[in-house]
Amino acid sequence: MIHVTDGQSDKILDFITYKNIIDDNHRQSLKDNLETYEMRVRGDKPYNEHLGKHNRVIIPAEDNGYKEFVITEFEKYRDTEGLKSEVYASASYLLLKKAKVINPQSFKDQTPSLAVSHATNGTEWVPGIIEGKGTRSFNIEKHTNPYAFFKDHCERV
Incomplete structure (x- = not known):
């Protein structure tokens, strides 16, 4: 159905x-x-x-x-x-490509849940259950969008 x-x-x-x-x-x-x-x-x-x-x-x-x-x-x-x-x-x-603009910034010691929350905050998307351990720092050098952020940073993991 x-x-x-x-x-x-x-x-x-x-x-x-x-x-x-x-x-x-x-x-x-x-x-x-x-x-x-x-x-x-x-x-x-x-x-x-x-x-x-x-x-x-x-x-x-x-x-x-x-x-x-x-x-x-x-x-x-x-x-x-x-x-x-x-x-x-x-x-x-x-639709994440047009959901919002993420400004250049740095994130230090982000858990997977926190990084996803930053990227989706202010959009229609709400993070679900994220199973990941550890932390990671992100340096966003140019304006981007949530889709590009996920694509770029998930490919490097």
């Missing part, structure tokens, strides 16, 4: 059962850090009114848990089999 949520409030607006999904494709690229989800669904169902841009779809992850995507494109069309809708969505974590 796929849940459709409001892009502003995160309220569940509707859901799409598997029988209404004609096809779907989840792509995740470690090479360029892009993750997308595309689906084609029956277009004559109530959930279609919620498939507009910036709402979100929550899909089951391949292993455990769920993945959230932001709808970037939505198209309705009719073919010989009836009304259909196509949805294109990008991973919601990519």
Whole structure:
């Protein structure tokens, strides 16, 4: 089952059962850090009114848990089999690129939880359970964003 949520409030607006999904494709690229989800669904169902841009779809992850995507494109069309809708969505974590600007600064002896809290403070994101030991110092030399901060500093660990 796929849940459709409001892009502003995160309220569940509707859901799409598997029988209404004609096809779907989840792509995740470690090479360029892009993750997308595309689906084609029956277009004559109530959930279609919620498939507009910036709402979100929550899909089951391949292993455990769920993945959230932001709808970037939505198209309705009719073919010989009836009304259909196509949805294109990008991973919601990519919104961290525009969530806020992190100014140049230094952090001394930061635990993983504290570093993540600094990067996400003032955004819609709230750190979950972070299992990490020790501390690390960070020197941010130029303006950046939370996504770039995580990408840059996590690759060096």
